[in-house]
Amino acid sequence: MATRLDLKVYDCPADVTWCPGCGDFAILRALKAALADLGIGPHEALVVSGIGCGSKLPDYMTVNGFMTIHGRPLPVATGAKLANPELNVIVVNGDGDSYGIGGNHFIQTARRNPNITHIVEDNQIYGLTKGQYSPTSEKGFITSTSPTGSIEIAFNPMVMALAAGAGFVARGFAGEPKHLAELIKQGVQHHGYALIDVLQPCVTFNKINSYEWYRDRIYHLEDEAYDAGDMDAAWHRAHEWGDRIPVGVLYRSEGHPAYEDEVVALDGGNPVTRIRDLARTPRPEQYEKLKAAFA
Amino acid sequence: MATRLDLKVYDCPADVTWCPGCGDFAILRALKAALADLGIGPHEALVVSGIGCGSKLPDYMTVNGFMTIHGRPLPVATGAKLANPELNVIVVNGDGDSYGIGGNHFIQTARRNPNITHIVEDNQIYGLTKGQYSPTSEKGFITSTSPTGSIEIAFNPMVMALAAGAGFVARGFAGEPKHLAELIKQGVQHHGYALIDVLQPCVTFNKINSYEWYRDRIYHLEDEAYDAGDMDAAWHRAHEWGDRIPVGVLYRSEGHPAYEDEVVALDGGNPVTRIRDLARTPRPEQYEKLKAAFA
Amino acid sequence: MVARLMNEMSILIGGSAGQGVESGGAGVAQAFARAGLHVFAMQDFRSRIRGGHNFFQMRLSESPVYSHRDPVHLVVALTPESVALHMDHIAEGGAVIFADSFKIDEEPLRARGISVDALPLTKIAEQYGDRVMTNTAALGATAGITGFPVEYLEGVIRENFAVKGQKVVDANLKVVRDAYDAARERYGDSFPFRLAAVEGAPQRLLMNGNEALALGALAGGCRFISAYPMTPATSVIEWLAKAPAEYGVVTKHTEDEIAAVCMALGASFAGARAMTATSGGGFSLMVEAMGLSGITEVPIVMVDAQRGGPSTGMPTHTEQSDLLFVVHASQGEFPRVILAPGTVEQCFEAGWRAFNLADQYQCPVVILTDTLLASSLQSVDARDIDFNSVIIDRGKTLDADVAPEEYKRFAYSEDGVSPRAFPGNPQAIITTASDEHDESGHISEASDVRIPMMQKRMRKLETARNEMRLPEVYGPEDAEITLISWGSTHGTVRHAVDILNGSGESARMLHFVDLWPLPEQELRQILGSCRRTVVVEQNCTSQLGMLLRMTTGFEANVTLTKYDGRPFGPDDIAAAVRREVGVGNKA
Amino acid sequence: MVARLMNEMSILIGGSAGQGVESGGAGVAQAFARAGLHVFAMQDFRSRIRGGHNFFQMRLSESPVYSHRDPVHLVVALTPESVALHMDHIAEGGAVIFADSFKIDEEPLRARGISVDALPLTKIAEQYGDRVMTNTAALGATAGITGFPVEYLEGVIRENFAVKGQKVVDANLKVVRDAYDAARERYGDSFPFRLAAVEGAPQRLLMNGNEALALGALAGGCRFISAYPMTPATSVIEWLAKAPAEYGVVTKHTEDEIAAVCMALGASFAGARAMTATSGGGFSLMVEAMGLSGITEVPIVMVDAQRGGPSTGMPTHTEQSDLLFVVHASQGEFPRVILAPGTVEQCFEAGWRAFNLADQYQCPVVILTDTLLASSLQSVDARDIDFNSVIIDRGKTLDADVAPEEYKRFAYSEDGVSPRAFPGNPQAIITTASDEHDESGHISEASDVRIPMMQKRMRKLETARNEMRLPEVYGPEDAEITLISWGSTHGTVRHAVDILNGSGESARMLHFVDLWPLPEQELRQILGSCRRTVVVEQNCTSQLGMLLRMTTGFEANVTLTKYDGRPFGPDDIAAAVRREVGVGNKA
C-alpha cells in the first residue's frame, strides 16, 4: 500500500467558479482526500470530465485532467485506460452528462467493465445551463423546461447500474465528505467499473433537493446488517427513494476480470509504450510477413 | 373492438431482400396478422424503423412507414406520436439499432412511456454489415470484430427494460409467428411503451443462435403459474438465459398514464390538427396579447 | 464644463454573477422603453453561475439605436472590478456610482473629469431586509442621477416581483425610492446626461432575438419544439414552454440533441410544423439527421444560435463561425436553406418565414443567430411585430381526391417539389426511406431511379434560389466603400456606415440575411459594381468572404474579423475601415 | 474473325448475393496476380445479403492497369440477369458462359459475334456435393476458356478452403478441374482472348484500399482503433482486429461512432497513435468530437470511406460527396488536414503519413476514400509496399528535463505547435479543456488569452500549408486539356488521359491527394497556367471545383460529374471530354 500523500499536492491556483455552498466543493475535497490516502500522485491519475458545473472539477486541482465534451467522458476515459492501463482513470461528471446525453455510454461502460471509477455529481438539475430538469429530477419537478412540472419518471442511477452489470454501485452525499472520500477510495480500489453517484445540492437552481432535504432522508447502509454482495437485496435498496434514501455501497462483486484484462493485444505492452519504442526503433522488418496474406 | 381486416391490405409488391430463411419474414407476417386482428388499417398505423436488415421491414408492407437512420427510430416515433396521438405508432428495428447505437433512446423512452409498441428483431448480430457482434451477442462470440471472442457481458434487453421502467416487457420467437402475433397485439393494446424483443435467427451470419438453438431452450411463461404483474418475479425471469429462455409476457403493469396523456398542450387539439386549421384560418389576433409580456 | 445631453447616453451596470445584474438591467431597460426611449441592451456574461464579472450595457436614445456604443456616461458598479474593467471607456463628464460595500481608487477618474461617488446602495438594501436588493438600489440611483422619473421603475418592480409576494414588492419599492432620493440629494440636476420620458412615443416592446424568433415561429403555426438546453439557444424552448396552454405548443426537452432533431422530424413527418434550437455543439450532433431531412424531404427548422468556438470554446460569448459548417453539413448532397436575421424584427420574420421555406422546399432550413442577437434586448415599435404580416404557406400537399394507388410521395416534378401527404390520410400511404428511393418512396439503387430522383431533389435548390432575397443595401448607391456583413452585425455595421458618412467618408452596407442558396448571377452583378469592399465578420477566417468567393468568385479588398467573443462596436469598425481602406489604397 | 489478344482482357462474373461472386472473383483475381498479371477488380454490390444482382469485374493486363474498363471479353453468369444487364458491354468475339441451371435468349448475342454456351457448372458442383460450389466451377471454366493454367487456381483453392477442412478442399479441386476440362473441351484454343503466366514478373500483392490503409497505419505505429461498423469502412477495423497479437493493436468495436471517436481521442491523449474509420453517416456523428480534437490539440486520424449519399443513400455504391463537409465540419474554426489517396499504394502511404501530420500539427487528420477505392482489389508490386519508406515523426513532445512548473502544454510558439506530454510523466501535469484555455490549459475567457491562443492554433494551419503536396501531374506540361481530379478517380482519369493522348488529343491530369490546407499561392499559379480545364468528380455539385474557387478563385471550363454510384469508366471520361470541351470551344 502506497504511502499517504499531502493533500496540498493536488492544490491549484485556478479561480473556482462554483457558487458558494455548492456541493461540488465537497466532492472536490473528497476526491483529493481519497487520492492522497491511496498515495496516488497527480501525475499517476487522470481525471476525465464532460461539460457542466461539476465537470469543471479537473480545472480546480493539480492532476492530469481532460475536460471533454458534454456526455462523452466515459468513452474518452475508456480509450485512455486501454491505451495505458497503468493510469488511475477517474471520471467526474454531472447527472445530465452521465445519465442524459451520456446515458448510452453509461450503460455500455458498466457492462464493458473497464477499471474506471465514475463519480457523478448528481444535483438533479442542469446547473450550468441555469436550471432545466435532468434525468434524475423527480416527476412533477418544476423548471424552465417543465413549467408545469416534469412528466417523466426519474432515472434511477442505482437501479440502472445494477441492471447494466456494474460490479460496484454506491451512493454518497456531498454533505458528508469524509464518508464520500471512503466510498471513492473503495471505488478506486474496486477492480472494474465503479459507480459512485453523489447527492450534490445545487444551492442556486434546485431549491427542493437541499442539504436539509437530503439529510432528513439519507441513512447509512453500513449502519445496518446489510450484505452488499446480495444482488436481490441491492435491487430492493436501489428502489428506495423519498422518505428513506440509502447511502453507502449498495452492491459490490469482486473477482471479475476488467475489460482490459481480457484484451489480448495488451499482453506484453500497450499502445503507448509500443509507439514510444517504435518512434525510437521502427523495426520495419517485422511487417514483411504480413505481405504473405496478399500474395 | 374494430373489425378484423384482410391480411392482403398490407401486401406490397416491393422485392424482399432478406435471405431465404431469415427470421424477419416471420416477424413481418406476425405484425401484419396483429394489425389485421386489431382492425388497424394501413393508413391508421405508422411503422418507424432504423437501419439494418430488420429495419427494411416497412418497405415490404403497405403501411405508413418511415425508415429513418441507424439507432433513431424511437425519438422519431415519439415525435410523430406527440404530434398526432391518433396514430398507432410501432417501432421495428434490430438489436444493434435498439440496444447499441440507440441504447440511450431505448432507456429514456421506456421511462418516458409514450404509447408506442417497440418490436426488436434481435438476431444477436449485425446482419446488414455482414456479421459483427452486437450488444446482445454472448461473451465469447466470435465475429469479424471479435476474432478471439467478444469480451463484453451481453446486454440483457429484458432486465434493462424493467430497470428503465417499461410497463410491458415481452419476448417472442420468430420460429413461432402465431405466438408472436399475439404478443404484438397485447403490446399494441398496452397503454404506454411496450417492448417485444424477438429472438430472430440470422441464418447467414449467426451460426450459433439458430432456430434449433432457440427451440431447444425456450419455454412459455403462459404454460406456468406465472404472474406477469409481479416485478420481482419478472426480475428473476429476465435474468434467465442459456439452458432455459422464457418467452411470453415477462412483465405488465397497466393503468399508468402514457407520456402524451400528461402533455397539457395536447388538450383540445394536437400540433397536426392545429396547423391544419391555422393554414386555413390563421387568426393573427390571437397572438396580440402576447405582446404584453414585452411591453 | 461638459455640454448637457438629453436622452442620448450609455449606461453600464456591472457586478458579479448572482448579484442580479441581468435581472436588474433588464428591469431598468424595460422602464426606459416604457418611457418611449429606444433601447439596445447588451449583456456580457461569463460561463459561471456566481462570481466573476458580468455587465449589462444599455444605449438609450430618442432616435433608433441598433447597437451598443462606447463610451459609457454612467457606470453603476456593484463590485470594484466593474470600475477597474470599464474605467477607460467612460466619457468625460460621466459618473461612476458604486456600492458602499467596497472602496475604489477614485483619483484617476476624477482627474479625467468623471464624478465618482459611493452611494449607500447596500446599506439601503440591508435596511429594508436583504443586500440582494442592492441591484434594485442601483436602479433607483440610476434614475436619480439622470433625472429619470422613478415611477417607471416602480411600475416595473411591482410587476416583476409580484410573484414573490407583496412584502418583497414593498421592500424593493422602498429601496428604489430611497436610492433614488440619495442620488437626487447628491447630484440634484448637476449630472450632464439626462433621461426623460418621450412624449407621444409609440408603444415599444423590449425583447431579445430568441424571444422574437420564438414568437414568430408560434405565429407561423409552429406547435412542436424538441430541444436540448444549450446557451445561447435555450430560451427559445423556454419561452415556448411557458407560452399559454391555449396555443397548444408541445415542447420537449430531450435526452440529447440527436433525439431533439429526430423528434422534430417525426412530428414534421406526421404533419406538424416542428423545430429545434441549439448552438454549434448541439448542431454538430444534429448533422446526421439533417441529411435524413434532406433525402426524405421532411421539412424542419433548425436554429443554430452560434457562440465562441471551436468545441465548448467560449460558451457565453458571441461569434459567427458556423456559417460554412451549416452550408456543407452532413454527408452527401441535398438542398437546404440558411437564414441569418440581423435584428429582432428580422428574427420575428425569420421565425415564421423559415417554416414556409421548409414546407415549400421540403428541406431543412437553418436559422443562424448568435449570442449577441439571441440575448441582447432591443426596443421594437410594437407595430413592427405585426401578426397580420405573417403568412402560412404549407407548400404542395396532396389534394384529397387522389386515389391511393395514384399518389406518389416523391413524384418527379418540374420544380422538384412533390406533394406531401400525412399519415392518417385514407387517401395516401406514405413510405419514406433514408435510402435512395423511387417515386413511391420504396428503396431503389437503380441508376435510372437514382439519377432522376437526385435531380428532382436538387432542382428544389434552383427553385428556391429564385426566391431568396438579395442583400439589404443601406447607404448611397455609389459609395466609395461597401461594408459587407451578415446576421447579428446588422445594427453595428449600419451604425458604422452612419459614422463614416457623418465624418466625410462615403460608405454603404451590403447586409446578407438570406445566405443559402445564393442568387449567384445577381450577386456577381451587385458585388462587381462595388468600389472598395470590406467584409466584416465576427469570426477568424472570414467565412462569408469564402462563401462569396466560392459562389461568385468575388474577392473583397479588405476583411475585418473579430474573434474574442466581444461584439464589434460601431466605432471600432469605422476606425478600422478608415485605417484598412487607407492601407488598401496605398497598396 | 477477331484478332487474338494475349493478356489484355476484362472478365465479369455475375450472380446474386450469396452465390459467392465476391469470394470466387477474389480467388481468381488472386490466381491471376500470382501468375504475374496486373489486376484491377471492381465489385458492384447491392445493399442486401442474398439475391439481387452483384458482379465482379476484372481487368487483366501485362502492363499496369489503374481502373476497370468496358467492354468485357468474357461474362461468366450465375443468373440470367447477369447476362441481361451486361450484354451491351460485351466485346465482339467475346463469350458468355452461363450455368446450366437456367436458360437465356442466346440469339441477340450470337448475332453480335459473341459465343454463348451453357456449361454444366451447377451439375459439376452438385456432382461433388453442393451447388454452392457453382462459383468454383465458374472459375475453372474461366481458366479453361482463356487457356490460363488451372494450377494457379488450384493453389488458391487449397489455401482459401483449408480452414473448412480437407474434404471441402478436395471437392472444390475436383469441381474446378472438371469445369476447366469442360471449357477446354468446348473451346480448345478457339477463344481469341487468352491469358498466360507472365515470365519473370515481380511478386504482385492483391489488396484493396482499406487493407493497404490499415497496413500503412500499422507500420506507422497505430496500435489503437475504435470504430463502429459501416460499409465501406468496416474492413479497416476488421483487418486490424485479425492482425497477429504480437503487434498489439487494441481494436474496439464500440456502441456507436461517438464512442468510437471519443475512445480514440482518449487513447491519443494518453499517448497512443489512435484512429477511427467510418463512412459519411458515422462521420456526421463524429463532428462534435472532431472539434474537441481541434481545440484540445489531441491528434486523431479519421477515415471517411465515402459512399452514395445523402443520409443512408446508396450504402454499397461509390461517391465523392463528403469533401466540403469534412473541410468545414464542426462548429467554430480550427486547423485540420485532409488527404484523399487515389491508389492502393497511396492508401498505404496515407495510412502512416496521416499519423505524422496529426502528431506534427496536433489536429484531426481526415483520410477520404470511397467504395471504389476501399473495396476494389488491385495488384501491387510487392516492392512498392516498402516498410523501410515508413517514417514515424511524433512532432514536438516534452523533453524530459523540463520541471513541472515550467511545462506549458499550450505554450505560444512561432509555428503554433506546443510540446505534447502524456499523463504518467512525472515531469508534467497535463490539463486540457474543450473550453478556451490559457497556455497551462486552464479555462479562460479573457480576450487577451483568447486572441493569442486562437492565433497560435491557426498558425499551425499556415505551418502545415507549406508542407502539403501539390497535385500530381500526369501528361504533357503544355497539354491543351487538363483534367482536374481527386482521390479514387486517379486511375480512371489517368487512363482517360492515355486514351485521349492516344487518339490525337493533348490532355494531362492534375490530381489532388492533399486537399487541406491547400497551398493557395502555388495553386493559383498552376491552375492559371492550364489551358482548358475539366474538373472530374464522382458527385453532383463538383465539390473540388467549389473548393478551388473558394481558395484560389479558379473556375474550370467544364465540370464532369457522376452520381449514380457507379464509377466513371476511362472511356466515359474521354468521350465526355471530347464532347464537352468541343462544346466549350464553340461557346
Ligand SMILES: Cc1ncc(C[n+]2csc(CCOP(=O)(O)OP(=O)(O)O)c2C)c(N)n1
Ligand atoms: C452537445 C452539448 N449540448 C448541450 C450543451 C450545454 N450544456 C452544458 S452543461 C449542460 C448540462 C449540465 O447539467 P449536468 O450535466 O447535470 O451538470 P451540472 O451543471 O448540473 O453540474 C448542458 C446541457 C453542451 N455543452 N454540449
Ligand SMILES: Cc1ncc(C[n+]2csc(CCOP(=O)(O)OP(=O)(O)O)c2C)c(N)n1
Ligand atoms: C450512423 C450509422 N452507423 C453505422 C451504419 C452501418 N450499419 C447499417 S445497419 C447496422 C447494424 C445492423 O445491425 P442490427 O441493428 O442488429 O440490424 P440487423 O441488420 O442485424 O437486422 C450498421 C452498423 C449506419 N447505417 N449508420
Ligand code: SF4
Ligand atoms: S449552479 Fe448549482 S451546481 Fe452549478 S455551481 Fe452553482 S450551486 Fe453548484
Ligand code: SF4
Ligand atoms: S443477413 Fe441475417 S438478418 Fe440479414 S437478411 Fe440475411 S438472415 Fe436476415
Ligand SMILES: [Mg+2]
Ligand atoms: Mg446536474
Ligand SMILES: [Mg+2]
Ligand atoms: Mg441484429
